[in-house]
Amino acid sequence: MARILIVEDEALIAMMLEDIVTDLGHDPVGPMMRLQPALAAAEREDFDFAILDINLAGQQSFPVADCLIRRGIPFIFASGYGRAGLAGDYARIPILQKPYDPGQVAAMIASRAAGA
Amino acid sequence: MTQTADPFSFLGHDGPVARLIKGFAWGNTPLGRVETWPQSLKTAAALLIHSPVPMVMLWGEDGVMIYNDAYSVFAGARHPALLGSNVRDGWPEVADFNDHVMKVGLAGGTLAYQDQELTLHRKGHPEQVWMNLDYSPVPDESGRPAGVIAIVVETTDRVLAERRNREEFQRLQSLFVQAPTFMAMVSGSDHRFTLVNPEYRKLIGGRDVMGLPAREALPEVGDQGFFDLLDHVFTSGEAVKRSSQRILLKWRDQGPLEERFLDFVYQPIRDEDGTVAHIFVQGSDVTERVRGENHQRLLINELNHRVKNTLAAVQSIVGQTLRHAATPREAASAITARIMALSGAHDVLTRERWDGADLRALVESAVHPFRNPGPDAFRLDGPEMRVGPYAAISIALALHELGTNAVKYGALSAPGGTVQVRWTVADRDFRLEWIETGGPPVIPSDRRGFGSRLILQVLPDQLQGRADMDHRPTGIAFTLTTSVEAVSDQPA
Structure with a gap:
């Protein structure tokens, strides 16, 4: 069981991610739905993994990603856009595509948490 | 009766026109029978009959015409009736012109015309012709001008060809100027602008770049790869084509560079010995499309x-x-x-x-x-x-x-x-x-x-x-x- 930070701007989708994560036997942290609270949580909260929506109400969540990279906490991006616009350090981060396949979420958490 | 010597032996020629001259009834003309011709007339007639250049002699006040084979070709259907006629009657459509020639020539003057335009009726219909005409007096035994000798070289074909070339050039030039696409010619290894059309000038913000090397004319483009591409075309001789290529151009003295997108071709132009001398630059500003x-x-x-x-x-x-x-x-x-x-x-x-x-x-x-x-x-x-x-x-x-x-x-x-x-x-x-x-x-x-x-x-x-x-x-x-x-x- 891992503590998983959920950063997602849309209420319905955030609720679903919470359910998916809970169903997988993990403990959701959040959801954080705007950049500032997400950044504060990424800096302060204690968690093992994060699912990070790239677009937070029109703002990109890359500062949160940078914080997670700095803290060495594994994470995946979530997006409806696909890989477009992901470069540099972010290019190697897996992307979870919307709508979500819980099996894929489980596999991504497992492989990223194992340090892959 | 002893055989009379040929009175036309002075001609020393037996071409088609020479034979007509020999058979012509000169007694009915102001020249009179050949036996009465002065030596100067005979000498001048012999001189022109041998020439491969179209020549005609207009003898006396009336300008009686004696000409050679080359001139007979020029005269078209007017020949052979033209032989022995008065020049003003023989060429009625240009009688005034010849009247002037006769007056000047018999007064001892010379005339020279380059590409003189005349309308002649050689084939029964008016025809625009151009000629180089050189007139000089022929003196008689006393040294006074007795006739006028004319060298007549028709230049119609050359004049028309030049006119076609000029029209072609003007058409190309107006095409170049009015083209909706931008066009320029750069010459030499430093790509000096030698032609620039208005669309090209518009593209570069109205700058005057004629005569300038490209790198000097458009300094802001220097590190954007375009001039390296010109270098490549110049040395390799291969044309290049690019689509939706981004370029930053200086349209204002201050402020940011203007971002445009271009479709363009660099076409090498070779000189006679096959080396690339110029590059033709042609293309369209496709910024709106992009x-x-x-x-x-x-x-x-x-x-x-x-x-x-x-x-x-x-x-x-x-x-x-x-x-x-x-x-x-x-x-x-x-x-x-x-x-x-x-x-x-x-x-x-x-x-x-x-x-x-x-x-x-x-x-x-x-x-x-x-x-x-x-x-x-x-x-x-x-x-x-x-x-x-x-x-x-x-x-x-x-x-x-x-x-x-x-x-x-x-x-x-x-x-x-x-x-x-x-x-x-x-x-x-x-x-x-x-x-x-x-x-x-x-x-x-x-x-x-x-x-x-x-x-x-x-x-x-x-x-x-x-x-x-x-x-x-x-x-x-x-x-x-x-x-x-x-x-x-x-x-x-």
Whole structure:
């Protein structure tokens, strides 16, 4: 069981991610739905993994990603856009595509948490 | 009778015209019989009859014509009648011209014309011809001019060819000037501008670059690869073609460079020995097209994003509704109602191009399914204001859940019950209230279903505010308090 930070701007989708994560036997942290609270949580909260929506109400969540990279906490991006616009350090981060396949979420958490 | 010697032996020639001269009845002309001809006339006649250049002699005041074989070809159908005739009669269409020639020549003067344009009737119809004409006097034994000798070289073919070339050049030049595409010619290894059309000048912001090397003329383009490409074309001799190539050009003395997109060709032009001497630059400014394509790509990406997000939202509604529903029938109707609520919020947003939504229109849309056909149970009260697209969807879904609850258990489950939806803005604080009155008392439920989770947990999280549910004896009262920034989707 891992503590998983959920950063997602849309209420319905955030609720679903919470359910998916809970169903997988993990403990959701959040959801954080705007950049500032997400950044504060990424800096302060204690968690093992994060699912990070790239677009937070029109703002990109890359500062949160940078914080997670700095803290060495594994994470995946979530997006409806696909890989477009992901470069540099972010290019190697897996992307979870919307709508979500819980099996894929489980596999991504497992492989990223194992340090892959 | 002794054989008389040939009186025309002085000609020393037996060509077609010489034979005509020998057979001609000169006695009927002002020249008189050949036996009476002065030596000067004979010598001059012999001289011209041998010449391969078209020549004619106009002898005496009348200008009686004696000419050679080459001139007979020039004279066309006028030959042979022209031989021995007076020049003014022989060429009536240019009689004035020849009159002047005769006067000048017999006065000892010379005349020379280059590409003289004349209209001659050599073939029975008027014909525009050009000739180089050289006239000089022929002196008689006393040294006085007795005739005029003319060298007549027709230049019509050359003049017409030159005229065609000139017209062709002018056509090309006007094409070049009026072309809707930009064109320029750069010459030499430093690519000096030797031709620039108006469109090209427009492209480079109206600068005068004629005669300048490209790197000097357009310094801001130096590190953008275009001149390296010109170097490559110049050394390799291979044409290059590029599409939608981005370029930054200096259009103003100050401020940022202008971003344009170009389709263009660099075409090497070789000189006679085959080496590249010039490069023809031709192309179009396709900035508008490229921007349109980019905009379209952006729209398609955005659409794809919305579709994916909406699918995820529907996935969430279905998953969570099924989790909490008692029966499949209840689940089916709740899923439909929630998807309809989501769709209604989308409609309001689409009307405003997803920039945001008018809050009253959003509330109207959300409570619409719960309005009675009879007396209206809803009172909507609040200032005109806009909310952001993310906040709009959550608020619409929250109102839907409140409405569903009110119909099942609250004010709308009994006749006479009413709901007041009120929103206020005070300073930067935003407050939204849902106040039910006139319904049966509602007991707080400890069941955390989709609705209460959305209303009490996720909505305040999203809007960085507070949500309170008060179970009053008169009915429930729900209050959302947050900031104007949060409901506008603005970063706090």
